[in-house]
Amino acid sequence: MSGPAAILREIHRLKKNVKDLQGEIERAPRLIKAQHTKAVRQDDLYRQAQESLKKLKVSIKEKEGALRSIHQVIAKHEKQLNEATVKKEYDALKHEIAAEKQKGQALEDEILEAMGQADERTAKLPELEKAVNAAKGEAAKYETEAQSRQSGLQEQLKQAEAKLKEVEATLSLDALQTYERLVSSRGEDALSAVQEKNCVACYTAITAQSYNDLLSGRMVVCKVCGRMLYLPE
Secondary structure, eight states: OOOOHHHHHHHHHHHHHHHHHHHHHHHHHHHHHHHHHHHHHHHHHHHHHHHHHHHHHHHHHHHHHHHHHHHHHHHHHHHHHOOSSHHHHHHHHHHHHHHHHHHHHHHHHHHHHHHHHHHOOOOOOOHHHHHHHHHHHHHHHHHHHHHOOOOHHHHHHHHHHHHHHHTTTTHHHHHHHHHHHHHHHHGGEEEEEETTTTTTTTOOBBHHHHHHHHTTTTEEEEEEOOOOOOOOO
16 A cells, blocks of 8 residues: 555455444444344234234124023013913013014124124134244344354454454554544544545545545545545555
8 A cells, every 4th residue: 555545445344344244233232133023923913813813703702692691581471372371471471572583693793793703713724824934033043143143254254354454553643643533423423535536425525636646545534524534446
């Protein structure tokens, strides 16, 4: 590397690489958590389906009990009807029997509909259970692979940081002081490339002298945004 401009170009590349690696490493736990959250949601759906089916079956039993009570009332009224000797009593019993039968028919329809729903929900349970197992398996697999990737990323980060320190150490004392001052406040954003004689960071044209200095490999700081400049390779 012939001068500060060339060194800064390499430093900026390494800093971007370090930042990307750190970002990927930091994202990994969140991505793992998201996979497990997905599995938990799938498990919740399965448990909700089980609970809903259980409540439906309880409701069916309650309706069946109510239907038996109606049949008992009808049987009682029919017996009373056979024993009735007064027309008014007879007609009243006939009316009550008809009303109870109507209630019973409506209840039977509700029971049949509920039983149909119960059969449908029961048939869907194996599919939901399969989805739960698949989601849990995917989450476990993802976590294992992510942990394996983490080891590789950590090693890459370690190498990139070591290389960055090595390259930073090649800066001259003056350039290093300016570099450390800017990096301490701006981090990676302390550096910027120059394209078509413009600072990429602030889109401001640099002077002809500054451009010549860069061509000569000398250190140049953007007069507008204060970043240390370098020419693309």
